[in-house]
Amino acid sequence: MSEAASPTASLDFIREMIAADVAAQRNEGWVITRFPPEPNGYLHIGHAKSICLNFGLALENAPQSRCHLRFDDTNPTKEEVEYVDSIQEDVRWLGFDWGDHLYYASDYFEKLYGFAVQLIDKGLAYVDDQTPEQMRLTRGTLTSPGTASPWRDRSPAENRDLFARMRAGEFKEGEKILRAKIDMASPNMNMRDPAIYRILHAHHHRTGDAWCIYPMYDFAHPLSDALESITHSLCTLEFEHHRPLYEWLINNVDGLPGQPYQREFARLNLTHTVMSKRKLLRLVKEGLVSSWDDPRMPTISGMRRRGITPAGIRNFCHTIGLTKYPSLSELGLLEHCVREDLNKYAQRVYGVLRPIKVVLTNYPEGQVEHVELVNNPENPADGTRKVPLSRELYVDADDFMEVPVQGFHRLVPGGEVRLKYAFCIICQEIIKDAEGNILELRCTYDDATRHGAKPVGRPKVKGTIHWVSAAHAVDAEVRLYETLFTEAEPESAAGEDGDFTQFLNPQSLETVIAKIEPSVADSKPGTHYQFERVGYFYTDPKDSLPGKPVFNRTVALKDGFVKK
């Protein structure tokens, strides 16, 4: 893959560590990583960072490497098959492949149960009868140690019996819990006898009703990693304090096939959006966006629907690097990566977003000619296409100014502009209705300025604009997206008690009926285009129909024209 680190490029701290492990022949030089989502929601661009890291590592360290996709499905009350499916689709779409290595933590429930019994036998786990409330109270605080549960010193035999009865369904939820016996006075809250198995009389999307006790993340995760012989377990910074517990389990459970270790990196933060599942859910639930795959959402499915490309996302993830610094990346960088990708292959077409009619008064009525346009100047192999041209046209309202500002060199009254690949026109007259709205521009064209012709003694026409033939143009719904939020950091701007939704951008979606050249009328849903001089657009995979196309603006083109 082009974005893979070249041998000369410097390594981030994770890759450096892994390179050292490989050099030292740790695990015989194997690098086995995993991407371990909980199937309780849709993936977003933050997950993409982790996906690119874990799957990227496998690619970079081939052939002694692989990356597993493992669903961390240990909480049946939150998980659904729908998410299992969408996550797989998203990872594949991003361009990665787990081969045969698709796993579920729930596949290990029996083994995990055995490991818990092992800890009980070693006197390293006990069944606690305290209520969740009592446990919270006796755990202590950030500044004071916790106190031991009265049940902390039950014998292994009693614990084993109780744990078996938990599994058998003899107790109600919250009545009993299995805890690791570590250190109630540890400054690390995670080491204060963490819960490792709880009672949940819930239906699991894969194991059905086979279980009524489920392992906690802190217990299941390291042991699942070990069972899959994962060598490097990479997660985000908020799990840093869980590392001692991760290592405690790896060190205290016997018979593990692998000895993984965990390292943490900073999660992705992006300007002008929110990333937490809870907040994204709120946007969907309150109808502030249309769905999880609303093109304004930072979800993978939303970005896909918007026309953001996998390579664009991968390059973005590569460019932002990997550190422990809690950075905030600019949305503009993602947009740059997407433009850079699309520029290479998106076919150019003409689309007029805000049409103004132009009548060429000296062009023969009823005449139609076909102008040859280049499909992609970046790639001549893409060839050309013919686009009809006639007496009545549409040009973009943005390309006309009745009272031009300084530096504006498009169409102005009495001024000349080039219709790209056709000829130059001069605006002779503005026709308005009673309210003063512009109805049409009456222009004359100059046959001597046809494409390729180099008339001598004429001042160079600075402006070149795109156009469509009015009679031939097709109406298309075009969705123009802006940032979802007006603030770069909506959460911080809202403050502790504030509501981030107050910074929702009222202009984040504008729908217009555009006039597009006829060649894209039957565009296949899911096709990328560059509307010349305007931006990159994507035929909406859900709503676009042949003959009735719908376009989403992926990202606008950079506009070098700044009004003074």
Place this chain on the structure above:
RNA sequence: UACCCCGUGGUGUAAUGGUAACACAGGAGAUUUUGAUUCUCUCGUUUAAGGUUCGAGUCCUUACGGGGUAACCA
């Protein structure tokens, strides 16, 4: 007010004790029948104070700043 992690241009990263570099963004210019692309130039940086050293962004100490942590969530 406990513990852990982190501080390099506006943003994101690099420099592995030896000339602070790259990308994005911003600015200027060239090219251009996309005000795009491409190309050139430019802007601007080691949080602070001590210490170690011939030499510190890098090692040590302290301060300051930012983030994280007290689910039977992951």
